[in-house]
Amino acid sequence: MVQEKPIRFVRRLSAILAADVVKYSRLMNHDEETTHAKLTALLTDAVHPAIAEHGGRIVKNTGDGFLAEFPSAVEAVRAALQFQTRIHELTIDGAEDRRIAFRVGINVGDVIVEPHDIFGDGVNIAARLESIAEPGGICISSSAYDPVRGKIEAQFVDLGEQDLKNIVQPVRTYAVVRDQPGAATQAESSRPNLPPPPRLSIVVLPFANLSGDPEQDCFVDGVTESLTTDLSRIVGLFVIARNTAFTFKGRAVDRKQVGHDLKVRYILEGSVQRGGNRFRVNVQLVDAETGAYLWAERFDKLIAELFDMQDEIVSRLANTLGAQLIEVEARRAERSPRPNSMDLYFQGRALWNKGWWTPEFLAQAHVFFRRALELDPVNIEAMVGILCVEGVRGTSYVTDDWATHVSLGEAAAAKVLSLAPNHAFARFGLGVLLAATGRAAQGIAELERAISLDRNLAWAHAHIGKAKFWLGRAAETEAHVNEAFRLSPRDIYAFDWLMHIGFAKLQLTADAEAVSWFHRSIEANRSYPIAHFGLAAAYALHGSLNEARAAAKAGLALDPSFTIRRFRSTPVNDNPAWLAGAKRIVKGLHTAEVPEG
Incomplete structure (x- = not known):
């Protein structure tokens, strides 16, 4: 052969x-x-x-x-x-x-x-x-x-x-x-004609080990490396590779010079210090153009938790930093005499991040995203902004025409995912829309896919908990929300997550606990109408009628168009536990004197 x-x-x-x-x-x-x-x-x-x-x-x-x-x-x-x-x-x-x-x-x-x-x-x-x-x-x-x-x-x-x-x-x-x-x-x-740094660009400088204990170098370097990796998952954020960043280890640096040499707009620096049986991690965000400090965070943990807490510290920093960078860029954009597409996106996203999810503020955010797309029709982040606004309009009981907004949100998600199939936040947004409109199992699958793309996506964990409530499995909601809080304990959307638990408690007939959770939600954000209506139902079912009517009045002041008919109209699913819980909520709303519509 x-x-x-x-x-x-x-x-x-x-x-x-x-x-x-x-x-x-x-x-x-x-x-x-x-x-x-x-x-x-x-x-x-x-x-x-x-x-x-x-x-x-x-x-x-x-x-x-x-x-x-x-x-x-x-x-x-x-x-x-x-x-x-x-x-x-x-x-x-x-x-x-x-x-x-x-x-x-x-x-x-x-x-x-x-x-x-x-x-x-x-x-x-x-x-x-x-x-x-x-x-x-x-x-x-x-x-x-x-x-x-x-x-x-x-x-x-x-x-x-x-x-x-x-x-x-x-x-x-x-x-x-x-x-x-x-x-x-x-x-x-x-030197002339050097291009400006990318809008969202950062270097994570090696954290300093101030404890004097060389055995902690491994932990300190691990936080730096993991944070570099996790920040690189934030869509649109340009992060200097760790090998370059570590050339600055142990050196005194001029922050402006570092920004100039690496062509980045932001610098993240930090330190770790041991005191007794505890250690402290300090982190600062620096404007590389001016050298000014923009934000700082501190963690205090037991020495015994040192390595167990590394991932948690990194997750918390990544979540907080993403929101901080949006806010800083939005402030820059406000000063621009001729805003470009990304300027408008940052302003819209910063407004949406405030959680003022009344019809008026949602409309304002939508205008920014729409204008951004007029200047750049393939601005993916502006498309995601449209998805965010339509998602809230379609799932948060702020309009009777929720179906139109769900359809617009799904169209925006489809367009983004056709261009960027691994966009974690777009997967998250699609999952929310599916879960809230009678397709909870499909929604959970999309939310889990979003987490596989971005392990720090705390919002996806919280909304899996909300989807479990819609499936009649409210006893599981709190654990998922707690995981979201572990990753992002001071998240800008905490008010929404706390409200999820409040409604889950109503499904479980734990009305006194529901009152507490709704109060915590409102303390986090007094401008979210549905939390006030949830509190009204919880008070009414608990027998506190004056408090129930006051909560309903506060909700109607934020959204005068809200009615019980609107709450009933969303086709969540036909699970018996969900239907029984929804019937209780409607009874509470009636007792609190919310309009039938």
């Missing part, structure tokens, strides 16, 4: 250039014929001549981008600088939100060569570098930087080691910045 020879692939070492048009879908959505014509002209007038001049070849076009191969990293970078400069010149007079701009990534690696394509990790790394480049910018790997350094008229900003999607090892990355005349003699601080 003749043994078949193994297939031999043609391989070679190449400089790979990957390029892609920024927000191409939005531009095509606005005017596809004009966009296509402009892109064709730029490829013809700027890109193709530069690539040919520097000995490269276009391997393939990808609709809104291309892949090119060069025999030299130097020529690849020179070509990219040439066509990026030319594109800037050709588009400078156009409206800013209609300009075509490329991101470029360059890597040197061994590739498999076929007649009309090239393959391998070298290609994948170039594509991932392109995705993190600034519009009009160029990012290169260290394998391209080493042979290029000192050979071209450009400067380089060290971005540190980047964790690139689907690439096993971190890649040291550099941003290429063209020198202006005489720039070689200028100081670093006067």
Whole structure:
């Protein structure tokens, strides 16, 4: 038997250039014929001549981008600088939100060569570098930087080691910045044309071990590393890789200089100190542009709980920090004379985060998200904002037309998940909508999937508890909500979670306990109407009629349109335990003199 020879692939070492048009879908959505014509002209007038001049070849076009191969990293970078400069010149007079701009990534690696394509990790790394480049910018790997350094008229900003999607090892990355005349003699601080830091960008500096006990270094470094990993799960947050961050360990640093060198807007720093049988973790969020402290948090724990509490500390910080960054960016956006799409998103999300879930405030938040999408139709986070608003409108008894808002929320979720299938918060939002409208089992499945994507998503744990209440399993609700509080004990949505337990207690006929939980919910947020109506029902069922009427009056002051008919109209499910509990709640609302409608 003749043994078949193994297939031999043609391989070679190449400089790979990957390029892609920024927000191409939005531009095509606005005017596809004009966009296509402009892109064709730029490829013809700027890109193709530069690539040919520097000995490269276009391997393939990808609709809104291309892949090119060069025999030299130097020529690849020179070509990219040439066509990026030319594109800037050709588009400078156009409206800013209609300009075509490329991101470029360059890597040197061994590739498999076929007649009309090239393959391998070298290609994948170039594509991932392109995705993190600034519009009009160029990012290169260290394998391209080493042979290029000192050979071209450009400067380089060290971005540190980047964790690139689907690439096993971190890649040291550099941003290429063209020198202006005489720039070689200028100081670093006067370097022109450096792109600004990404809006949500942060480095977690190694926490300091102030205890004097070297055995605690493992714990201290573990908190730093875990927090870096968990923060990277926050959608839209750019986090400097831990290998770069740890180069600052044990060093006194100038915060502004760190922000400048790493191109980040925020710095998270902290320390761990032991005192007796307890230890204290202090954390501060710093504005890297000004050096000002924006927020601080402290944890005091028993030494015996040291390693058991590491994950809990990280989860609490990740949850709190996400909300804090939204609030800070919203304040920045308010000062902008010409807000862009993300400015409007931050303002809408900050307003929604306040929990003023009355019809008026929900409408205001919706306006911000809608305006953000008008400027950028593929702003995924603004779509999630629409999902949030429609989700509250459809599930929180603030309107009689809940079905329309559920439908709009599901449409928003479907659009987000078509673009970003692993968006944890979109999965969470879809799960809430399903659970609240007669599909609790499906809702729980989506909520569990959201947790698998983001282990710190405390809201998903709380809403699994709420879904269990809708399934007639109210005895399980409190445990799920307690897990949410373990991950985020001072969460901005605590009022909603506490209310979940209040309604679960009513289903269990524990009316006195329900009164206590509803009071805690209202203390956390006095502007949430349904919590007042829950309290009214609990007081009435407990026999405290004056208190019940007062609570109902407070709820109607916040939402005069609320009626018992609206509460009855949502098709939660036909579980006997749920139906019996809902019947009790309706009886309490009647007794509290809430309008029938």
